[in-house]
Amino acid sequence: MTSTNKTSPRNVLKNLWSVLRKRPKVTRKNILLSTCLATIVVIAVLLRILPMAWGSTLSEFDPFFQYEMTKHVVDNGFGSWANWHTTREWYPTGRDIGRTSFPGLAFTGAAVYYVARALGLNVSVMDVTIVFPILAAL
Numbered sequence: 001m002t003s004t005n006k007t008s009p010r011n012v013l014k015n016l017w018s019v020l021r022k023r024p025k026v027t028r029k030n031i032l033l034s035t036c037l038a039t040i041v042v043i044a045v046l047l048r049i050l051p052m053a054w055g056s057t058l059s060e061f062d063p064f065f066q067y068e069m070t071k072h073v074v075d076n077g078f079g080s081w082a083n084w085h086t087t088r089e090w091y092p093t094g095r096d097i098g099r100t101s102f103p104g105l106a107f108t109g110a111a112v113y114y115v116a117r118a119l120g121l122n123v124s125v126m127d128v129t130i131v132f133p134i135l136a137a138l
Contacts, residue, residue, distance in 0.1 A: 067129040069106035
């Protein structure tokens with residue numbers, strides 16, 4: 001009774017070669033589609049970066065709230081999110097941020113800030129909050 005070994009080096013190389021031989025065909029449609037998608041990405045990034053020509057600022061309420069959340073996480077640590085209660089919003093009772101907001105953007109922004117600082121970049125939380133959406137769009 002012989003069993004075939006599908007993970008033998010010969011079979012693995014044979015399967016890898018068969019996958020590598022299958023290349024997408026370069027047609028006018030594929031070239032046009034790729035060109036259109038690349039143009040859309042470039043225009044989107046340029047439009048997102050355009051306000052930086054007049055200075056790095058946050059506009060609208062939501063980016064300021066995201067900045068405040070990211071700053072709180074950077075200053076007090078990731079664990080402080082669960083117990084964070086602020087009286088700056090919904091006065092006089094305040095708001096329990098840990099229960100009423102999503103931590104994803106604040107945690108990701110704080111992680112990007114820590115990585116940038118670990119790489120030796122001298123960035124502030126405000127810089128990360130302004131540039132992060134551009135990087136996330138890519």
